[in-house]
Ligand code: SF4
């Protein structure tokens with residue numbers, strides 16, 4: 311498979327990615343060096359986990375979803391997905407790095423974390439397990455990519471690595487869901503179904519990114535190899551639509567329960583549905599769903615879903631903290647929050663990592679490779 | 685071993701904020717990051733809204749959710765029942781701030797609530813977030829006592845630098861006991877109407893145990909299961925524990 315087939319804007323993505331890396335990374339670092347986390351608009355009387363954590367959740371769940379897509383071929387043996395499997399693994403790695411970068415810049419002591427979490431091993435903390443399993447997932451994913459990159463798709467070692475990375479990420483995203491789902495004092499997040507909700511939204515996120523990147527790689531359908539085109543016209547949009555449909559139901563049902571319940575803390579749902587962003591999120595999802603059902607190109611639906619998911623992650627993270635906890639007159643209503651420039655720059659940096667990382671892979675790692683026909 | 689706890693009599697509390705001020709001086713805290721605060725809030729709607737106040741330290745919970753979520757065990761409970769933070773281990777993930785149902789934890793690398801930022805006037809040396817002209821207790825990072833370093837979370841320590849020096853086996857730490865007055869937490873020490881009591885909850889003869897049983901002490905948001913070691917007395921003469929956690933409560 312040669313790179314000549316790729317007519318997509320890979321070079322442009324590389325340039326844009328580098329620009330985002332330099333601008334986002336540069337500004338974020340300068341601001342963080344000069345004022346520390348005071349460059350964020352988060353606060354002890356305000357929102358504790360701000361936009362960088364939104365970015366973290368968005369990107370690591372995207373990574374999770376991309377591994378799901380790759381696993382359709384490599385774990386579940388659905389051969390149609392092989393032509394995009396290697397690209398999905400690479401992108402899963404890249405989005406994971408982007409997510410971890412957001413998190414590292416949000417922590418007070420990222421380097422201390424490297425020894426303090428493993429040596430303490432607080433088994434009660436969902437965060438401990440999340441760290442453990444996402445770290446394991448990263449290592450397994452790297453090893454799996456290395457195998458595939460060396461042309462070893464099917465040896466028992468390679469298959470085991472594929473299965474192990476799939477299992478580790480299912481657990482990892484579940485523990486991330488637990489970080490929120492276990493919080494009875496934050497009713498908007500609370501509930502045993504949150505890990506499952508993360509699983510579904512991660513899957514949609516992965517499907518959307520897989521489609522988007524495939525189209526960006528080839529430019530348009532006419533440049534796609536037959537197998538890729540068949541996938542983008544056949545199985546991919548069907549899987550995408552099916553999971554998206556369930557996600558829409560999940561979003562609507564969370565909204566209904568949230569609006570209906572009187573539990574203290576859920577009053578924030580009135581505020582959520584009063585915001586145009588909620589409706590943009592919902593309309594984009596529903597419209598994308600019907601576009602996929604109508605059998606058109608999944609390209610635009612993928613972009614719509616990615617935007618919608620980002621809004622959804624923001625809404626989940628920020629609204630979940632918007633009802634203040636005993637702040638008296640320091641905070642009289644719901645907590646107001648607008649991310650600062652530094653916070654946005656961290657997300658831009660993460661976007662830069664994804665774009666440049668993907669373009670690098672496309673240019674140098676032959677991401678279109680697939681196992682030889684038997 | 686004692687299990688330290690506090691009793692706050694809401695019928696006696698006048699909302700004067702002397703406790704908050706004493707705590708601020710003792711622990712070098714600034715507005716918006718008060719370990720101890722008296723919260724003002726309104727309950728009820730027109731035509732019968734009532735202005736109320738509510739003194740709120742860290743509850744030093746029996747089952748502290750802040751400790752359970754802490755991935756580094758930086759938040760821990762001492763043998764004598766006090767929840768503390770080891771600033772040498774805290775990574776500033778702020779999960780504890782998410783998980784505390786009472787909003788009593790502070791990450792101070794943030795925009796100040798009150799301008800101008802006094803911390804800029806007295807910039808800290810090394811890792812410390814500022815260097816106030818008057819410093820309270822000795823710096824003890826392993827127990828989260830002293831000036832807060834950058835990148836970590838802080839909270840009320842029950843004035844651990846004082847109470848940990850009290851004679852073993854003592855039932856109560858109170859102003860009435862002249863010999864041990866130095867060991868009384870700053871908020872209790874300064875409370876003019878004596879609305880605050882501090883003592884050993886496990887000692888049935890302590891004044892705090894007696895008050896809790898005689899006057900039916902209640903705990904804030906008991907349904908969270910955190911089981912605070914701070915009890916409130918409310919005889920119904922006006923003040924009461926709030927019905928919700930503040931903000932836009934549902935009617
Ligand atoms: S009140 Fe909050 S910070 Fe204090 S012990 Fe309980 S959960 Fe932890």
Ligand code: SF4
Pocket residue numbers: 750753754755756757758759769773774775776777778779780781836837
């Ligand atoms: S911020 Fe510090 S004390 Fe709080 S959970 Fe994280 S490591 Fe523990």
